[in-house]
Amino acid sequence: MSMAAEERNIRAPWALTAPALMLFVGVLLIPLAMTVMLSFHDWGQYKGIEPVFILKNWHEIATDPYYAEMFWRTFRIAILTTLLTALLGAPEAYILNRMDGRWKSFFLLVILGPLLISVVARTLGWALLFGGNNGLVNKLLMSLGVMRSPIPFMFTETGMVVALAHVMMPFMVLSVWAALQRLDPQIENAAMSLGAGPVTIIRRIIMPQIMPGVLSGAIIVFSLSASAFATPAIIGGRRLKVAATLAYDEFLNTLNWPLGAAVATLLLVALVLIVVGSNALIERRYAEVFR
Amino acid sequence: MAYLELDRVAKQFGAQTVVDDFSLSVGKGEFISFLGPSGCGKTTTLQMIAGFLDPSRGAIRLEGKDLTAIHPAKRGLGIVFQSYALFPHMTAAENVAFGLEMRNVPRAEKAERVRAALAMVGLAGFEERHPRRMSGGQQQRVALARALVIKPSVLLLDEPLSNLDAKLREEMQIELRQIQRTIGTTTILVTHDQNEAMSLSDRIVVMSQGKIEQIGTPQETYERPASAFVSQFLGKTNDFAGTIDRTVAPTQLVAGSWRAPAPAGLGGPVTVSIRPERIGFGDTGLSAKIITRIFQGNHWLFQCDSECGPAIVIRQNDGKAQPAEGDAVRLTWRPEDMSVRARAGA
Numbered sequence: 001m002s003m004a005a006e007e008r009n010i011r012a013p014w015a016l017t018a019p020a021l022m023l024f025v026g027v028l029l030i031p032l033a034m035t036v037m038l039s040f041h042d043w044g045q046y047k048g049i050e051p052v053f054i055l056k057n058w059h060e061i062a063t064d065p066y067y068a069e070m071f072w073r074t075f076r077i078a079i080l081t082t083l084l085t086a087l088l089g090a091p092e093a094y095i096l097n098r099m100d101g102r103w104k105s106f107f108l109l110v111i112l113g114p115l116l117i118s119v120v121a122r123t124l125g126w127a128l129l130f131g132g133n134n135g136l137v138n139k140l141l142m143s144l145g146v147m148r149s150p151i152p153f154m155f156t157e158t159g160m161v162v163a164l165a166h167v168m169m170p171f172m173v174l175s176v177w178a179a180l181q182r183l184d185p186q187i188e189n190a191a192m193s194l195g196a197g198p199v200t201i202i203r204r205i206i207m208p209q210i211m212p213g214v215l216s217g218a219i220i221v222f223s224l225s226a227s228a229f230a231t232p233a234i235i236g237g238r239r240l241k242v243a244a245t246l247a248y249d250e251f252l253n254t255l256n257w258p259l260g261a262a263v264a265t266l267l268l269v270a271l272v273l274i275v276v277g278s279n280a281l282i283e284r285r286y287a288e289v290f291r
Numbered sequence: 292m293a294y295l296e297l298d299r300v301a302k303q304f305g306a307q308t309v310v311d312d313f314s315l316s317v318g319k320g321e322f323i324s325f326l327g328p329s330g331c332g333k334t335t336t337l338q339m340i341a342g343f344l345d346p347s348r349g350a351i352r353l354e355g356k357d358l359t360a361i362h363p364a365k366r367g368l369g370i371v372f373q374s375y376a377l378f379p380h381m382t383a384a385e386n387v388a389f390g391l392e393m394r395n396v397p398r399a400e401k402a403e404r405v406r407a408a409l410a411m412v413g414l415a416g417f418e419e420r421h422p423r424r425m426s427g428g429q430q431q432r433v434a435l436a437r438a439l440v441i442k443p444s445v446l447l448l449d450e451p452l453s454n455l456d457a458k459l460r461e462e463m464q465i466e467l468r469q470i471q472r473t474i475g476t477t478t479i480l481v482t483h484d485q486n487e488a489m490s491l492s493d494r495i496v497v498m499s500q501g502k503i504e505q506i507g508t509p510q511e512t513y514e515r516p517a518s519a520f521v522s523q524f525l526g527k528t529n530d531f532a533g534t535i536d537r538t539v540a541p542t543q544l545v546a547g548s549w550r551a552p553a554p555a556g557l558g559g560p561v562t563v564s565i566r567p568e569r570i571g572f573g574d575t576g577l578s579a580k581i582i583t584r585i586f587q588g589n590h591w592l593f594q595c596d597s598e599c600g601p602a603i604v605i606r607q608n609d610g611k612a613q614p615a616e617g618d619a620v621r622l623t624w625r626p627e628d629m630s631v632r633a634r635a636g637a
Contacts, residue, residue: 189343190376192364194441195393204389208380286380 032268039262049257057262067246067263074243074267077160078226082218084165089172090214094206096173097180108177115170123234126163130154155239163235164225171224172217179213212286219278223271243267293352294319294477295340295445300349302335309335311501313349317445320475322468324488327498328524333481336498337447340479342366353444364393369443369476373450375434377422383409383433384418390441408440409433411470428459435467439476446471448480452487464490485525489513497521514566515630522564522630529570531563531577531599532634544631547598549577551626560634567592567603569628572614576623577602584616597622 039057042050061067096107114122129137130153138150153159183206184190191205229244236242241249243263250260293316302310310332317323325333338344340351342363351358358366378386384405391401409415412432422430431451438446451467452460468491471478482488488495489509497504497512497520505517516522519530533546535553544553546563568590579597586592591613593604602622606613614620 184372184374184376186372186374186376187378189341189363190370190372191378191389192343193341193366193368193370194390194437195364195367196389197364200393205378209378 035261036265038258039265041258041261043256043258057259060259061262061266070241070246071243071266071270073157073240074226075270077157077164077232077242078222080157080161081164081168081225082222084161085168085172085221086214086218088165089169089217090176090210092169093173093176093180093213094202094210097177111173112170114167119167119228119230120234122167123163123231126159126166127154127234130159154235155237156235157240160232160235160240160242163231164228167228167231168221168224171220172214175217175220176210176213179210183209212282215278215282215286219275219282223275226271227267293317294321294354295479296350296352297336297340298350298352300336300339300346300351302332302339302344303347309501310339310346313503315496315503315506317477317479319477322471322478322480322491322493324480324482324492324495325498326482326485326488326495326524327504328483330500331498332501333483333496333498334449337449337479337481340445341368341370341447367441367444369438369441369446371431371434371438371446371448371451373453375422375430375451375454377430377433377437379422382419382421383414383425383436386422386433387437387440390437394441404440408436411439412436413466427455428463431455431463435470439470439474443476446476446478448478450481450483453482453484460487467491489525497524499524516564519562519564519632527567527603527605529565529567529602531565531597531602533561533563533599533631535559535561544626547577548575549623554626554631557631557633562632562634563629564632565624565629567605568607570602570604570622570624571606572604572620573623574621576621579620579622581614581616581618581620584613595620595622 038049040053040055042052042054042056044050092111096104096111099107127135129135130151132138132150132154133142135150135153138147141147142150153162187205187209188201191201196204227244228242229248232240232242233245233248236245238245238249244267247260247263247267250256250263254260295317297313297315300310300313301308313332313336315323325336327333335344339346340358342358342361346359353366378389381389387405387408388401391404396404406415406418409418412435414429414432414436417425417429417433420429422433425433431454434451448467452463455463464487471491480488480491492509494506495509495512496506499520505512505521507515507517512521513525516525516528522528522530531546531549533544535558536543536545537553537558542553542558543550544561544563577597577599579595579602581593581595583594584591585594586608589608591606591608593606593614595602595604604622
């Protein structure tokens, strides 16, 4: 190969990826860098944003227990949501996988269908059912005399976890479903022929093999739940804030952009560390299944 | 007495009959092959023995006991699947030990049996290897060890060698036969490969469209095929249209200009089947012209155009001169080398 051709070969990938790369840099990297920089700026009620380099916002987040509580709540909700989707989603995917062809595609559609509807609409659905005295379910239960006061759902962490789990469920089901597709169709028969009962087959043969699917689904659900905005905003509102709604409030209500930027940056860094860390752990633990 | 007995077993899926009227007696220690093209019902039959499918009709008995009443997990059969179906998250030793664990075999005995089973299939030292880090042949051996370690009453092999390349397949055939001879486990092999069935089994069950075409030793099925299907499926064969001429005494079987005394019990139009390697070139017989001559090392393959249609002749390369392409020849064979069937539809 001539030198010129070789040089062309080196340049070609760069030239071909340039448009996408520029878009990536323009709409993601630059705003991200600006947000990080913003978090070091100063802000005052009357002076607005001052482009200086100080650690005031970071110091405030680190020392004020209000922020610690906020982040702890964010991750607590994300973890509980992840657990709930895993506990319901994994069996759901397994049952789905064992269904007959026609039912399988129908129920797959039922599970994936909600993805076509906006998160806001789906969350508002919960608010319609359980929102205070006017919620449909609450009205029904109270008129039947089952309950005296409405079920505490709105502005509670439980409500937020339930609504988030509902929104995130398709991601978990899809992820476990993908893992189930990799299973040898004869593997259950093989275990059965060796004398294993149904519970043993699920516990010893199926579970370990779909675990990578459950865990990668968990990473998706966890990171989406921890950074979710619409559902916490509707269910929790101003009363029960999480990191994302907090950053939003700092930006748009308090107008303290630098503090909001610091909250957003911290959330991003924490999420990246958690996701990358658990991903590495999973890949090492399940190296044999992933191959 | 038969060890494993299938009595008029049938399986239907909806209106479709996949296996019909399947009766077979397997002796203890016998190696049986179910041979047939895909979709002939051989795997379905195997799955009914294994218990993954329930027969629609008929009975399956093991040592006189009704096998269909026993849950598949309790049947104690060893099965090697086409895909091997190894547990990818367990090591080779853990895979083999699984069946023993389910039987609560004590730890020390379990370890010893796992070691012995892996050694038997030539995998000593591979105990800690995971299946996905093993070659196809090694995975296949683990699957065999896993099936045999539980000392199964019957070993079921579902096309176990079809995923291996030709050379490895041949090696595994020899090894499989040796292992089976050594431990004497009654074995049923499902295959679509006639060479595999012939080289491994004591008896072959040739199946087509859910029905048994013939049950016999490899030699019987090859040399005395019971039907046109069997003769076509087991190796190459020549079918010539002939007639039995009763106007002369003794009655004669005539195919073109080839004639021989007619076998008893048949009359009218017949089909004469002769294996290509049993046909020779002579001074009398079916006149034919050689179209192509192919040299294949240890033998010559001739494609001829005979007065009874196309014919294939295989001659061993014994160093003698062979006719060339375009030569007019006479095809001849010994009457005992052919099988004669009444010709249907004529």
